[in-house]
Amino acid sequence: MKDIYHMLKPWDVILTVLLVLLSFLPIAIFVSQQSQYAEEDSVNVAVITVDNEVVEEIQLTDNMETREIEIAISDHDNNIIEVDNERIHIKSATCPDQICVRTGYISRPGQTIVCLPHKLVVEIQSDRGETEDIIISS
Amino acid sequence: MTNNQRLVYIALLAAQAVIISLIERAIPSPFAIAPGAKLGLANIITCMALYTLPVKDASKVVMIRIILATLLGGTISSFMYSAAGAALSFIGMCSVKKLGPSRISLIGVSVAGAILHNIGQLTIASWVAQTWTVLLYLPVLSFFGILSGIAMGMVANYLLNHVEQLHYYRSLQEMKYTPLNQVS
Incomplete structure (x- = not known):
């Protein structure tokens, strides 16, 4: 030392x-x-995109159920995403590095799960903020 | 150092760096809590090259390492990440080293390299994923980057001081930077 x-x-x-x-x-x-747009009544929405195209939007706020969503990337590649009440995680994936699976649950706006080999991104957006953004820019 | 010695030395360093990065790939990540973080053992070689070779030759060592390590079991996307990380960290390490040995030691150079490597990789990752929120992960990675950077800096320093030939090359390299007219 x-x-x-x-x-x-x-x-x-x-x-x-x-x-x-x-x-x-x-x-x-x-x-x-x-x-700038931290509002009490904002709604968290998990947006799942593959190759920069939105494939699924799930409202997380006030969600009480647990369900699985399978996102097929190609014939033999997929990601299984699980929504558990107000949080979301990737349950399993066929990607080689498994970084997306190990990221675990996310629940707050701005958090992301990225699966780079599959170009899949799960991002939590605050829906209130999105609409205000449009108002400002118009 | 004669021209042949220099060539062999570059080749030796590059070969060691390739082997080290292959071995590192076989070790499961020691930082299981932070996905994506790794030891960065190849950083030792980059540090050693920087301190014993001119900048131009040290960059050759890094380039050969990245290309060969990719060919021996990488993918195009892994090449993109490691190339971006290595380029950024190499530029950073060179400029940081310019501060001079009285101001900065190998530990600082190595830590700067480790963190800049993370920044480069995450920038590419956020570009691929088309969302810059990936960069929010940076503090976690740079924390482990600092730890591994300090460790690798110490290892490189130990090697440079205790392996006779490296020590000799280093003193040659430092002599070149002290202006000759000052000596006479």
Whole structure:
């Protein structure tokens, strides 16, 4: 351990702190964007897209049931997505890395599950925010 | 270093880097809680190359590693991620190293490389997925990036100090950067 302290130079610490702050930048932008339309009555909708095309939209807020949705990518590739009350996860997938399965449940707006080999994205959007966005831009 | 020595040295480093990244692929990810995070063992070789070779030759080592590792069991998409990550982290490491040995050590260079690698990969991932919310995952990855970056920096530093030939190459490399007219 003594060697590490001996090795460290001032800029090591400065640089590490800077890079950590930089890695929080996307979250900061996202939070400030969200707070613009943080409404109590917003509705969370899980949007499932494959290759940038929306295939399924599921309303999560006030959802009380558990159900499975199978998204077929091709003849032998699929993702099985499970909606459990107000949260959603990928139950199983035929992709090689299984990163999407290990991501686990998501429930808050802005959270995503990405399955890159299948180009599948599950994103939770706040429906209230979407409509307001359109009003602002028009 | 003669021209032949330099060529053999580049080839040796590249071969080691390829083998290391193949071995790393066989190890199940030690950070099971963070999908996508990995050790980044090949970072050791990049650090060593940066400190013992000119920038141009070090970039050759990195390029050979990426291409060969992809050919030996990667896919086009994995090539895109690793190439973007490696390019960004290599540029970052070079510019960070320019601060000079009195200001920054191998640990800083290695940590910068690890985090920039993550940034590069996630940028490509968010481009492929067409949603920039993928970048929200960055803090998790960069936390593990810092840990592995410190570890790899220490390993590379240990190797550079204790393997005689590497130590010699490093001193050669550092001599080249001190202006000759100052010595005389």
